[in-house]
Amino acid sequence: GAVVSQHPSRVICKSGTSVKIECRSLDFQATTMFWYRQFPKKSLMLMATSNEGSKATYEQGVEKDKFLINHASLTLSTLTVTSAHPEDSSFYICSAVGPNNYGYTFGSGTRLTVV
């Protein structure tokens, strides 16, 4: 079946630094990937839609300069949290549109802690 790998699973960084999270589709090509943020005991909040070879589409209220998304290939999208602050601490999850251009497969998530 379709597999999406997300790395790292956990990261701790100092306030003011940047962190990059990778999302890879391992056995299929994903023209579209999505980035979500999840707060404790809350549902997934869509941050942005990432399309291969073009600029990401950000949801209302998401700072595009803080959350940089790059989708340079059909199997890799990256989310960079720039100048991270403690309020950016959260669980970030990516997903990819699966084979046959339908179905949504999720990565295992990245727990970001900014200290």
Added chain:
Amino acid sequence: EDQVTQSPEALRLQEGESSSLNCSYTVSGLRGLFWYRQDPGKGPEFLFTLYSAGEEKEKERLKATLTKKESFLHITAPKPEDSATYLCAVDDNTDKLIFGTGTRLQVFP
């Protein structure tokens, strides 16, 4: 505005006590309704996709059904390992998912 609502927010069951989780949706056009299971600290794990009213799908102790306004996830004789958060999401023809808030299920031995 398209909306997905899940109930109950939390559910505690005794092992073997069957129950149902509800997902109500209000969307302009339904392309698909998805059920996912999420364990703490993990990403959502795909369970089912339903496309049209009247459709049903089963997997082990889980059965998902769909009407024009809602979907149910029936859990038959649950076991402690079924404890998780169950998420419902709708594809409303905008090429992205709208998630409900989830139902946290705890099954006690």
